[in-house]
Amino acid sequence: MQVRPQTMSPWLCLIVVNSAVCLSLKISGIRSLDTSAWSSVSQVSVAGSQVCGVSTGGTAACASLSASPTGWQDLPGLEKGFAWIANSADRLWAIDTESSLFSKATAAGAAWTQVTGRCSRVTTDGKMLYAVGDRGIDANKTFIGNATGEPNWLMLLDENVRDLDGSSGIVVALRENGSTLLPTNTTAFTGSDGPFRSIACDGAVLCASQASDDQDSLLLMMRIPFVDVRFGHVVAEGDITEVVRGTFENQPVAIKQLTKARRRDVREIAMFAREASFLSQLTHERIVTFIGVAWSTPSELCIVTEFMAGGSLLNWLKH
Numbered sequence: 001m002q003v004r005p006q007t008m009s010p011w012l013c014l015i016v017v018n019s020a021v022c023l024s025l026k027i028s029g030i031r032s033l034d035t036s037a038w039s040s041v042s043q044v045s046v047a048g049s050q051v052c053g054v055s056t057g058g059t060a061a062c063a064s065l066s067a068s069p070t071g072w073q074d075l076p077g078l079e080k081g082f083a084w085i086a087n088s089a090d091r092l093w094a095i096d097t098e099s100s101l102f103s104k105a106t107a108a109g110a111a112w113t114q115v116t117g118r119c120s121r122v123t124t125d126g127k128m129l130y131a132v133g134d135r136g137i138d139a140n141k142t143f144i145g146n147a148t149g150e151p152n153w154l155m156l157l158d159e160n161v162r163d164l165d166g167s168s169g170i171v172v173a174l175r176e177n178g179s180t181l182l183p184t185n186t187t188a189f190t191g192s193d194g195p196f197r198s199i200a201c202d203g204a205v206l207c208a209s210q211a212s213d214d215q216d217s218l219l220l221m222m223r224i225p226f227v228d229v230r231f232g233h234v235v236a237e238g239d240i241t242e243v244v245r246g247t248f249e250n251q252p253v254a255i256k257q258l259t260k261a262r263r264r265d266v267r268e269i270a271m272f273a274r275e276a277s278f279l280s281q282l283t284h285e286r287i288v289t290f291i292g293v294a295w296s297t298p299s300e301l302c303i304v305t306e307f308m309a310g311g312s313l314l315n316w317l318k319h
Contacts, residue, residue, distance in 0.1 A: 043084055047087045059081070078112060083097045088125070118135045131145065140160040233245060243255065248304055263299040291306065
């Protein structure tokens with residue numbers, strides 16, 4: 001899971017199982033964004049009601065969260081492909097796969113213009129740019145520059161960092177070892193001390209992600225086509241998950257998924273994704289065979305295993 005809130009936005013956008021999910025901070029609800037046309041989502045940025053994302057295939061698109069349905073509009077391509085994107089009310093910044101930085105107006109028809117500097121991360125509050133340098137002596141150092149013209153970069157932090165966020169005007173950074181560089185009056189994280197993978201701040205709330213790339217990679221390796229999974233009737237149901245009898249490639253299978261009430265909870269989806277990653281690594285002659293995981297949207301994530309007749313373990317024990 002990756003988390004990336006932006007300045008004063010009413011939305012918090014995350015990547016769950018390589019798909020984009022946005023939560024409204026003002027009203028109750030989750031907006032699961034249709035990214036089925038992408039290979040998978042690698043990074044998102046949100047400013048106001050506009051969310052922009054980069055796919056692992058090197059393309060980028062933006063969508064309005066205030067529109068229904070949410071429709072992605074492809075951005076003009078970069079010759080070397082997209083690796084990172086940041087947005088504000090009127091401009092976009094992008095980093096290509098060779099660490100070059102580009103900028104363009106959000107207006108339709110505007111073209112990308114290369115900007116001075118090579119970086120691996122960039123974020124903005126609309127007035128200033130905050131970037132993690134790439135290449136040579138500038139690698140992993142943090143820089144600040146002008147967002148309304150030529151950046152004229154100045155070094156901000158002379159420490160090796162892997163991620164930062166300055167979209168609220170308050171700069172928070174993440175060291176290479178996973179520890180944080182925070183403003184002195186920042187309250188400690190609740191529930192964990194790290195190490196963290198990514199960090200972001202919206203001026204009032206500081207968020208960090210601990211999920212490893214290994215989990216995402218493993219789920220992608222074990223992914224099977226969702227359209228080939230056929231759902232039948234529910235054979236067992238709990239408070240959080242249910243098991244459905246179905247078929248995959250004309251073979252009977254057991255399909256485990258979140259209950260309808262839980263599919264709207266991003267935290268439950270993330271925990272279920274971790275469960276899928278764990279189950280995919282279990283192999284034993286007395287454990288049902290793990291076949292794969294499938295999804296078209298994060299809320300539809302399901303675990304597909306060998307089907308064993310006889311009902312649930314609880315029913316078997318009762319008899």
